[in-house]
Amino acid sequence: MSDIDLDRADPGFKHEVARRRGAEGIKRCYACGACSARCPVGELNPDFDPRRLIRLVVLGLRDEVLSSPLLWVCSTCYTCQETCPEGVDFTEVLFVLKNMAVEAGCFPPTLGAQVELLKNHGRLYEITDFENEKRAELGLPPLDERPDDFLALLKDFQPETKGDA
Amino acid sequence: MKSMAEPFASILLLPPDEYLAGLKLDPERLAAAAGGLAGVSEVRRVRAWQAEAAGPLEAEARLVLVGRREPLPLPDTILQFPVDLETCMPWLDGPAETRALALVRAAAAEASLSGPVLSRVFEPVRRVLVWGDGPAAGSMVERLSRAGFPVFLARPIPDGNSSESPAEVPPEVEILDEATWLALDGFAGRFSALLDAGGRTRNIEAGAVVLCGRPCLEPAPTGFDFDTPVTSLSGFEADPKIEPGSRLVFLSGPGRAATSAGMGRLMKAAIEAGNRTGAAVFLLAPEIKVAGPGLERLYAEARQAGVSFVRVPASGPEPERLGDGRVRFAVYDPLARARLLLTPDRIVLDETLRPDEALEGLAARIGLMLGPDGFAAPDNVLFLSEATNRTGLLAIGPARGTDSADGLDREIGAALDEIQRLLAPGRKVTDPIRVDIGRCAACLCCIRSCPVQALGFTHRPWPDPVACARCGLCAAECPSDALQLEGCSDDQVKARLAALMDRPRTGPDFTPRLVLFGCRRSALPALAAAPRPRSPMDLVFIPLPCAGRIEDDLILTALVKGADGVMVAACHTDNCRTQQGGPKARQRIERVGRLLAEAGLEPGRLLFFTLAPNMGAELAGRTAEFSRAVTEMGPHPFSRNREAS
Numbered sequence: 001m002s003d004i005d006l007d008r009a010d011p012g013f014k015h016e017v018a019r020r021r022g023a024e025g026i027k028r029c030y031a032c033g034a035c036s037a038r039c040p041v042g043e044l045n046p047d048f049d050p051r052r053l054i055r056l057v058v059l060g061l062r063d064e065v066l067s068s069p070l071l072w073v074c075s076t077c078y079t080c081q082e083t084c085p086e087g088v089d090f091t092e093v094l095f096v097l098k099n100m101a102v103e104a105g106c107f108p109p110t111l112g113a114q115v116e117l118l119k120n121h122g123r124l125y126e127i128t129d130f131e132n133e134k135r136a137e138l139g140l141p142p143l144d145e146r147p148d149d150f151l152a153l154l155k156d157f158q159p160e161t162k163g164d165a
Numbered sequence: 166m167k168s169m170a171e172p173f174a175s176i177l178l179l180p181p182d183e184y185l186a187g188l189k190l191d192p193e194r195l196a197a198a199a200g201g202l203a204g205v206s207e208v209r210r211v212r213a214w215q216a217e218a219a220g221p222l223e224a225e226a227r228l229v230l231v232g233r234r235e236p237l238p239l240p241d242t243i244l245q246f247p248v249d250l251e252t253c254m255p256w257l258d259g260p261a262e263t264r265a266l267a268l269v270r271a272a273a274a275e276a277s278l279s280g281p282v283l284s285r286v287f288e289p290v291r292r293v294l295v296w297g298d299g300p301a302a303g304s305m306v307e308r309l310s311r312a313g314f315p316v317f318l319a320r321p322i323p324d325g326n327s328s329e330s331p332a333e334v335p336p337e338v339e340i341l342d343e344a345t346w347l348a349l350d351g352f353a354g355r356f357s358a359l360l361d362a363g364g365r366t367r368n369i370e371a372g373a374v375v376l377c378g379r380p381c382l383e384p385a386p387t388g389f390d391f392d393t394p395v396t397s398l399s400g401f402e403a404d405p406k407i408e409p410g411s412r413l414v415f416l417s418g419p420g421r422a423a424t425s426a427g428m429g430r431l432m433k434a435a436i437e438a439g440n441r442t443g444a445a446v447f448l449l450a451p452e453i454k455v456a457g458p459g460l461e462r463l464y465a466e467a468r469q470a471g472v473s474f475v476r477v478p479a480s481g482p483e484p485e486r487l488g489d490g491r492v493r494f495a496v497y498d499p500l501a502r503a504r505l506l507l508t509p510d511r512i513v514l515d516e517t518l519r520p521d522e523a524l525e526g527l528a529a530r531i532g533l534m535l536g537p538d539g540f541a542a543p544d545n546v547l548f549l550s551e552a553t554n555r556t557g558l559l560a561i562g563p564a565r566g567t568d569s570a571d572g573l574d575r576e577i578g579a580a581l582d583e584i585q586r587l588l589a590p591g592r593k594v595t596d597p598i599r600v601d602i603g604r605c606a607a608c609l610c611c612i613r614s615c616p617v618q619a620l621g622f623t624h625r626p627w628p629d630p631v632a633c634a635r636c637g638l639c640a641a642e643c644p645s646d647a648l649q650l651e652g653c654s655d656d657q658v659k660a661r662l663a664a665l666m667d668r669p670r671t672g673p674d675f676t677p678r679l680v681l682f683g684c685r686r687s688a689l690p691a692l693a694a695a696p697r698p699r700s701p702m703d704l705v706f707i708p709l710p711c712a713g714r715i716e717d718d719l720i721l722t723a724l725v726k727g728a729d730g731v732m733v734a735a736c737h738t739d740n741c742r743t744q745q746g747g748p749k750a751r752q753r754i755e756r757v758g759r760l761l762a763e764a765g766l767e768p769g770r771l772l773f774f775t776l777a778p779n780m781g782a783e784l785a786g787r788t789a790e791f792s793r794a795v796t797e798m799g800p801h802p803f804s805r806n807r808e809a810s
Contacts, residue, residue: 004498006507007412011445015471027468031500055500059473060445 009060017057017100022092029054029088035080041073048073050080050090057097066101072108119154122147173227174206175246175276177269178219180232181212188232188250189261198262202270204277205229227276231269234693241593242282246272252693256788258678258703259671271664275657284595287631289354289588290372291315296346297377297521298323301562303333305375305577310335312581314588317369319344319360321379321523341367346523349374349531352619352629353557353587372588373557375580376533376541378521378564384514385420387481392490394511398427401434401513409443414494414509415472417450419481423515425457426569431515432463432472439470446472447507449496451479458571475505482507518568532618533558534744540566545739550579554744555618556632557587587631594630597651598640604647611639611648616743636743637714641753653710659722665705666726676701677795679788680723682750683734684712686742687776691734694781695788702792712736713746720757720771730795732772734784740777747775767798 017023035050042048048070056065065071071094080090101107117124122145132142177199179185182192192210200208211218216238219228227244230237234252236245248268257264292315295306302318309316316338322345334340347359347366358369384397396404407413415435417423423431431448439446448467453474455461468474475482475496482494493508520539528535534554536544541553541560551559561567561576605625612620619632620639626648628639637650646655666678683689685708692706705728709715712735723731733754735747754773762768772791776784 003495003504003506004501006445006447006505009445011443011471027471028465030464030468052500052502055498058468059501059505 004059004061004064006059010062011060013060013062013065014058017093017096020096020100022089023096025084025086025088026054026057026093028086029058029084030086031055032085034083034085035088035090038079038083040077040079041075045073053097054088054090054093057093065097066104067106069108071097071101072111115154118150119147121145122150173277173279173281174204175227175229175273176219176222177202177205177208177229177273178231178233179208179210180214182210184232188254188265190265191262195262195265198266199231199269202266202273204273225282227279229269229272229276231265231272241595242284244276244279244282246276248272249689249693252689253706255697256692256702256704256706257665257668258676258701259668263668267665267668271661274660274664275652278654278657278660280599280651282595284593287354287592287594288590289592289631290356290370291588291590292317292369292371293584293588294319294356294358294369294371294374295377296321296344296374296527297562297564298379299377299563301380301564301573301577302377304573305377305561305580306334306338308577308581309375309584310338312585314584315339317341317371319346319358319369321345321521346527346530349558352621352632353555354592354631356557373559373584374531375551375584376524376527376553376558376560376564377562378524378541378560380563380568381519381521382516382568383519384516385418387419387514389484389492389512391484391486391492393492393509395514396511397514398430398434398516402430405434405437407438407441407444408510410445411443411510412445412447412508413438413511413513414507415446415448415513415515416477416481417448417515418479419451419477420479421517422451422479423454424517424566424568425454425460426572427515427517428454429457429460429463429569431513432460432467434513435472436463436467436470439467439472446470447475447509448472449475449477449482449494451477457569475507518563518566520566521563524564531555531558533560536566538566540564542566543744545741545744547740547742550576551583554616556634559583592631595651596628596630597633597635598628599649599651599654600625600628601647601649604645606645606647608644610642610644614638614642614745614749616745634711634743636711636746637709638711638743638746638749641714641716641749650710650714653714655716655718658707658709658719661707662705662719662723662726665707666723666728672701674701675796675800676703677729677792677800678703678705678727679730679732679792679795680705680707680728681732681734681788682707682709682712682715682719682723683732683776684708684736684741684746685710687736687740687778687780688712688734688784690778691776691781691784694779695785696782698785698789700789700792702788704788704792711741711743711746712750713743713748715750715753717753717757717760720754724761724766724770724801729798729801730770730772730791732774732788732791734774734776737775737777766801769794769798770801 018026031051033051074094076091078091127143127145185192196208209220225242230247232250233247234249253268254264293309294317295302296319298320306316306318318338319341322343341362343362345361347361350357354372356371360367415431435446435448455464477496482496485493487493496505498505536542542565551561553560559580561580562573567573602625611626617634619629621627637653640648640650681704689708715733720731733750735750738747741747751773754771758768758771
């Protein structure tokens with residue numbers, strides 16, 4: 001990573017994050033690294049480091065954090081959350097950061113594709129005859145594609161990819 | 166009372182039979198053999214170890230306590246010589262009874278060579294002299310006065326930079342203002358201080374002296390040269406204005422770590438600043454100390470308040486002068502894995518105590534040893550709270566670099582305890598050192614070598630019984646053996662060596678006979694805790710009150726008496742009660758090694774090392790390694806010749 005110019009940092013960012021439900025504990029972090037040490041994703045992708053993401057939030061690097069593709073690689077295994085001695089719910093913090101990223105229009109293109117699938121099928125995959133035949137063999141009723149419930153939830157949310165995510 | 170010419174005989178106390186059986190010793194046989202030892206007048210067998218176990222005793226009886234580590238709670242006119250069979254026996258070679266008897270014989274010989282105990286009553290001066298000003302001196306004076314001690318407060322000439330508020334003192338306290346300290350004679354319990362105030366000298370008798378000094382706070386010199394405003398913490402506290410949206414940097418150091426109290430103040434100011442909206446607050450420090458009351462809470466509060474903590478190198482963040490004259494700091498942040506660039510709008514420097522300017526000159530005049538940072542606290546873990554190198558000369562608060570209220574409170578309490586102990590009326594004292602006036606050449610080596618400045622000199626050296634630490638450094642240093650430490654004289658050490666070395670060698674295989682001279686504070690507990698030797702071992706342990714008590718003569722005596730290798734174990738240097746004992750022991754063993762090398766003896770037969778009391782495994786490992794090395798060298802030439810002749 002190149003130099004971080006703290007003159008352009010936003011000192012209010014960490015407070016903004018900490019006000020959101022689930023991320024209240026973020027300012028308690030004293031960077032012990034217990035989360036980073038046990039993160040299975042970090043093991044495969046050293047760039048993903050919970051402690052580092054918290055550090056960037058605390059330093060007020062709003063744009064760097066919200067546009068980072070790293071927000072989206074978490075497997076939500078909750079190991080970090082179980083491990084943290086200070087009660088920083090990092091998995092929840094990531095949900096907050098992802099929501100803030102989406103609000104700022106930053107999310108990966110696959111997220112757009114997933115929303116499209118949900119809009120069209122109400123699921124993350126399309127129900128075909130293949131699935132329903134398998135279900136019939138097992139004595140299960142066929143599934144309808146009814147995206148209405150989901151569309152009601154989605155309301156007028158129209159994702160458009162911005163940023164480099 | 167017995168005359169000096171008559172040898173002193175001891176009563177031997179044998180432990181309960183089960184105890185001896187546990188050490189594979191036959192109580193009957195041991196009792197019979199011990200009864201025949203030189204210097205033993207009587208053998209008594211005890212059922213359980215209590216003060217009464219010894220039975221009826223004369224006022225000046227000598228006891229050899231077999232199978233004890235500690236003396237019994239008996240009057241101090243009764244000399245006691247414990248024989249720690251459990252610790253020492255496993256390290257010796259040969260049948261159990263031979264080993265036990267050698268240890269008993271050694272103690273009996275030591276006992277018979279102890280001088281008579283001459284105890285007298287010492288009445289200390291009750292007055293306490295307090296030097297300094299400010300809240301620390303005020304509290305100390307008040308506590309002493311409340312405890313019933315007459316107090317004399319000497320307030321030094323104000324120091325230009327000190328941020329002092331004069332001490333408030335009870336009306337009964339005598340005060341000398343603008344005092345300069347000229348000299349300090351005498352010892353704990355009866356000091357005599359010569360003070361000057363405005364050209365008039367005063368001689369103050371005092372039993373104890375407490376140096377409080379004055380609080381002198383100042384920021385570390387930064388060498389900064391730029392236009393960004395820099396203020397001290399006191400300056401910021403007086404004028405905490407912050408522009409909205411500005412960047413405020415609290416900087417600890419550079420070049421030194423903040424004290425706990427200093428860090429606490431810095432964090433409080435940062436929290437205050439962080440809680441106002443709009444300012445970006447950074448705290449740059451080489452380390453965040455949280456091991457003090459309330460500090461961890463302050464650290465958590467600071468993070469809640471939005472203070473960003475950035476770790477910087479001990480030398481401080483790298484400053485860069487920008488085109489507009491302001492400074493920009495660059496710090497590599499391992500957490501963010503990037504270099505952070507920060508242009509502060511205002512910099513606040515932390516402050517720590519610096520030593521009072523008067524302290525350095527004062528130290529030389531009153532025999533006070535200053536620590537590496539210039540405060541009156543030796544760099545040694547055993548000198549906590551209030552102690553200095555001199556008994557009865559205490560240092561607290563700003564004089565020893567303590568700036569926190571709780572630290573000061575603890576030190577005042579410790580000082581008061583020490584003064585109450587020291588100045589208790591009707592204290593019984595015994596002379597620690599025997600001085601042979603006929604031998605003394607008045608060379609003053611003893612006075613120079615005393616780590617606690619406990620020797621006076623009038624025609625001959627006078628060890629002070631209250632101030633003396635009984636380390637024996639003076640006796641070891643004396644070139645004419647005019648000084649002998651009671652309980653550990655040259656004769657006593659040599660008698661112990663003779664008793665323990667005079668055992669038949671066993672086995673067809675060569676097991677080297679080793680001698681370990683070790684400090685009672687570290688080597689003795691380490692040996693007691695050490696795992697038992699697994700291979701054949703023959704180690705004679707000679708406890709010394711301090712490793713610095715070792716002399717060339719004693720090392721050579723061990724070799725002459727048949728030692729194949731000699732070890733000297735001292736405490737770690739920063740953990741040495743006398744602060745000089747370890748280094749002196751090292752010097753001596755190295756010197757003897759050089760002499761012996763010239764005589765053709767392998768230098769590897771001598772070994773010096775340092776220990777902590779809990780390093781039993783280390784001691785066992787060292788000893789096994791040394792034993793192996795000496796085995797390879799074979800019996801040393803003196804003993805080879807002796808056996809051949």
